Amino acid sequence: MLALSLIWLALGALLGAAATWGRLTPPRWESRRWLALPVLGAGAALLGGWLSALLLDHLFATLVAIWLCVASLGAARLLAGRSAKVGA
Amino acid sequence: MASERTVVATPQVAGGKRRQGRWRRAGVIALRGALALVLVVSALLSLTPQGRSAVRAALLLPALVTATEPAPLLLAGDPIRHTQSTIPSQDGPVYLDIYAPTSPTPAVPGAREGLLLIPGVGDNRGVAQLVNLAQSLARSGVVAMAMTTDTLMSYELAPPTVDAVVAATLALQRYPGVGRDHVGIIGFSAGGSLGALAAADPRIRDTLAFVLSFGGYYDATSMLRDLGHRALDVDGKLVPWQPDPVPVQTMAITLGQVLSESDRTILASGFNIVNGVELSPADQARLSPAGQAAYHLVTGDEPAQVNANLAALPPEAQTLLASLSPRSVIAQLRAPIYLLHDRSDIYVPFTESRDFAAALTREGHPHKFVEFTIFQHVEVKSGLGIGPLLRDGWSLYQVLLAALAPAA
Numbered sequence: 001m002l003a004l005s006l007i008w009l010a011l012g013a014l015l016g017a018a019a020t021w022g023r024l025t026p027p028r029w030e031s032r033r034w035l036a037l038p039v040l041g042a043g044a045a046l047l048g049g050w051l052s053a054l055l056l057d058h059l060f061a062t063l064v065a066i067w068l069c070v071a072s073l074g075a076a077r078l079l080a081g082r083s084a085k086v087g088a
Numbered sequence: 089m090a091s092e093r094t095v096v097a098t099p100q101v102a103g104g105k106r107r108q109g110r111w112r113r114a115g116v117i118a119l120r121g122a123l124a125l126v127l128v129v130s131a132l133l134s135l136t137p138q139g140r141s142a143v144r145a146a147l148l149l150p151a152l153v154t155a156t157e158p159a160p161l162l163l164a165g166d167p168i169r170h171t172q173s174t175i176p177s178q179d180g181p182v183y184l185d186i187y188a189p190t191s192p193t194p195a196v197p198g199a200r201e202g203l204l205l206i207p208g209v210g211d212n213r214g215v216a217q218l219v220n221l222a223q224s225l226a227r228s229g230v231v232a233m234a235m236t237t238d239t240l241m242s243y244e245l246a247p248p249t250v251d252a253v254v255a256a257t258l259a260l261q262r263y264p265g266v267g268r269d270h271v272g273i274i275g276f277s278a279g280g281s282l283g284a285l286a287a288a289d290p291r292i293r294d295t296l297a298f299v300l301s302f303g304g305y306y307d308a309t310s311m312l313r314d315l316g317h318r319a320l321d322v323d324g325k326l327v328p329w330q331p332d333p334v335p336v337q338t339m340a341i342t343l344g345q346v347l348s349e350s351d352r353t354i355l356a357s358g359f360n361i362v363n364g365v366e367l368s369p370a371d372q373a374r375l376s377p378a379g380q381a382a383y384h385l386v387t388g389d390e391p392a393q394v395n396a397n398l399a400a401l402p403p404e405a406q407t408l409l410a411s412l413s414p415r416s417v418i419a420q421l422r423a424p425i426y427l428l429h430d431r432s433d434i435y436v437p438f439t440e441s442r443d444f445a446a447a448l449t450r451e452g453h454p455h456k457f458v459e460f461t462i463f464q465h466v467e468v469k470s471g472l473g474i475g476p477l478l479r480d481g482w483s484l485y486q487v488l489l490a491a492l493a494p495a496a
Contacts, residue, residue, distance in 0.1 A: 004164060015123070022119035055195045056134065057229035058166045059143065063134035070127040 001053070008049040008065040009042045015066070016041025019073040026080030037073055044072035137197070137496035144228045144495060145488035151224035152484060153468045153477075155216040158224065165227030166191045177237070177255040179248035184256060185213055185234040187226035188263070194229070199267030201297070201495030202260040205234040206253060206279030208466075209338050211241040217467060230495050233260045243334070245278055245308075245342045247411045253286035261295065270494040272297040272423075276466045277435060278338070280304025281414050284425065284444075288417035296423040297494045300487070301414075303429055303466050305436045306444035308409040309398070312339060316385040316394035320437045332434045332465075336364025336386050342412070343382045346404040351379030363387070378402050418447050425455040426487050430463035456490065458483045 016038035019025070029036040048068030052061040133139035147165075150158040166189035174181045193200055203225055207218050218234060225232040235256040239246050253273070261268045273296065275283035280301025286292065287299045305311045315336065319326040337359055344352040354375055358367040365386055367375075375383060381400035384390040390397065410416050425448055429441035438459060445457035462472055462480040 007163075015126070018119055018123060021116075022123060023116050024120070024123075052134070053191075057140075057189075057194050058191060059147070059161075059164055059228055060134040060140060062164055063130045063143070067127050067130040067134065070123050070130075073123070074127070 004049065004053075004058075004061065005046060008045040008062065011062070011066060012042035012045025012069045013038040014041075015045070015069050016073060019070075019077075024073060024077045026077055028080055037076070040076055041069045041073055045069040137493065140496040141489050141492045144230075144492045145485055148224055148228055148488060148492070149481060149485050151221055152488070153462070153481070155220050157220055157227065161224055161227045165224075166229055168223060168226040170223075175255055175259050177248070178251035179237045179239050179246065180252075181237070182252045182256050183213070183236050184259065185222065186231065186263070187222040187233075188231045188265075189226055189229055193265035197267075197496065199270055200229060200231050200265045201492065202231040202233065202263060202266040202271040203491075204253070204257055204260050204271065204273045204283075205232060206273065206275040206283055207234060207236065208275070208277030208279040209240050209243045209245070209334070211236065228492075228495075230492070231260065231263055231266050233263070240279075243338045243341050244345070245282075245338065245412050246345060247408070249282055250285045250289070253282050254289045254291055257286065257292050257296065261292075267494070269295045270297060271295070272300065272491060272494065274300045274491070275302065275304060277303045278305065280427075281306070281308075281412070284414035284421070285412070285417055287423050287425075288420035293420065293422050298424045298426060298491060299421075300426040300428065300491055301441070301444070303433055303436050303441075303463075304414075304427075304444075305440040306413065306447070307415045307440065308412045309406070310443065311335075311437065311440060312385055312409065313394055313398065314437045314439070315339060316388055316397060317391045318388035319391070320439050322439060329437060330434060331364075331388075333361055333364035335435050340365045340382065340386045342408070343386070343401070343405060346402050346408050347379050347382060348376055351375055351382070354379065355383065378405075414444060415447065418451060418453075421448075421451075421453060424490070425453065426491060427455065427457040428460065428484075428487065429458075430460045430465065432461070433463075433465050435465040456487060458487060460484075 019037045020033060025033050025037055045065040049061045049065035052064035133143050147158055147161050168187055169190050171186045173184050175184065205222060212218050213234065213236060222232040222234055233256065237249055237252045239249050257271060257273065260266060261271050273283035281304040283299045284301055287296050314320055314329060315331060318329060320329045340355050344355060354371055355365060358365045358371065360366060367383065372380060372383060377400055381397040384393065385397050427441045427445055429438040431438050441457060445455060448455040460480045462468055462476050
């Protein structure tokens with residue numbers, strides 16, 4: 001599980017970096033642009049992987065880690081964008 | 089006085105910057121699209137039963153064609169344990185090798201699939217490909233149970249062995265975490281035929297998920313006829329066929345059940361690894377007429393007398409061969425049947441699976457039949473080209489998809 005956890009962290013960070021390149025960073029996080037989404041992605045991937053290992057088979061944990069990570073990155077952009085509009 | 093430099097935005101510079109901006113925007117859109125695709129594909133593959141079957145089948149396919157466990161399974165699969173146990177049956181003790189995941193049963197779908205592996209005659213418990221397959225299945229979340237009996241290990245086919253298969257199936261259905269109607273049978277060689285016979289038993293007939301027969305026979309009498317002719321009837325033409333010594337010996341030992349003790353002893357004295365059975369003229373003369381008929385059938389040295397030799401066997405032989413043939417129970421089968429056979433099989437004629445498939449079609453029974461070119465009986469040939477591997481690999485993948493559906 002340790003090796004898998006490290007893989008999930010790395011995948012999540014990579015997807016977070018891709019999201020950053022894709023300009024998905026919420027405006028409020030622009031000051032920490034290159035850290036925010038990779039950290040969020042890594043955390044979401046790790047959480048998704050562990051949840052899946054508990055609820056589904058181990059075999060699908062990496063796939064769950066991936067889609068939960070991407071969904072979290074998208075959700076962060078949507079929610080932060082919405083609260084920015086509300087605050088404006 | 090210092091001079092001032094003024095940058096003039098020429099049309100070329102402005103145009104270049106616009107192009108750069110366009111490329112950057114396109115890159116951003118492509119990246120976002122790629123992330124969306126990754127989200128959709130990974131969600132579909134992990135959350136839908138079809139997706140999970142596809143992932144399992146893709147990861148297990150290498151295990152079916154090599155003797156090593158695929159690296160992704162070793163890394164991402166469940167931890168497993170191997171236990172052995174024995175259960176009683178009409179055929180005596182049934183030896184079980186169980187390979188199961190050690191992690192708790194997943195909440196989705198709530199029960200594991202169980203697969204009973206019947207490796208055929210001989211003691212195959214330590215065969216690398218079988219162990220590798222069982223371990224790979226377990227790592228993918230399936231409980232794999234390999235079975236054998238003393239009868240099978242003695243290269244003999246006997247009706248009580250069918251009860252042993254049923255007993256093993258029931259044991260697997262009761263295994264902790266396995267869904268009762270999530271259990272299928274995968275039989276290799278004669279194991280496939282035994283699996284089909286067991287599938288007709290009322291104790292498991294309505295709960296069995298499927299039977300997969302890889303290189304099995306359909307009618308023991310027609311297989312004996314093929315041995316006697318040393319030729320196969322392929323689309324109305326007789327094609328020469330030289331069998332391996334194993335089916336020759338197995339048929340000789342099996343027929344020995346209905347022959348005299350003397351005949352059995354004489355036949356056994358001629359067993360060898362080159363031809364299966366070979367007796368001197370003096371030993372042949374000591375056989376009874378029934379024993380001689382059996383000898384000529386299994387050795388194929390009287391191809392023109394096959395029908396006469398079949399008629400010379402004792403009536404008990406016809407009953408025995410019928411009771412060992414899936415042909416006799418085809419109307420009682422309920423579970424889907426998957427038939428796999430290689431055209432160059434020298435253990436069991438591929439025409440047996442063709443006949444089985446044709447009979448299932450006539451019965452309107454759900455089944456799938458695939459003919460391969462990459463296997464020698466049930467083991468992958470060496471030195472294959474990429475074309476045959478891809479073609480047969482795709483067919484095998486589709487069968488795996490269907491067989492692993494209960495696990496999803």
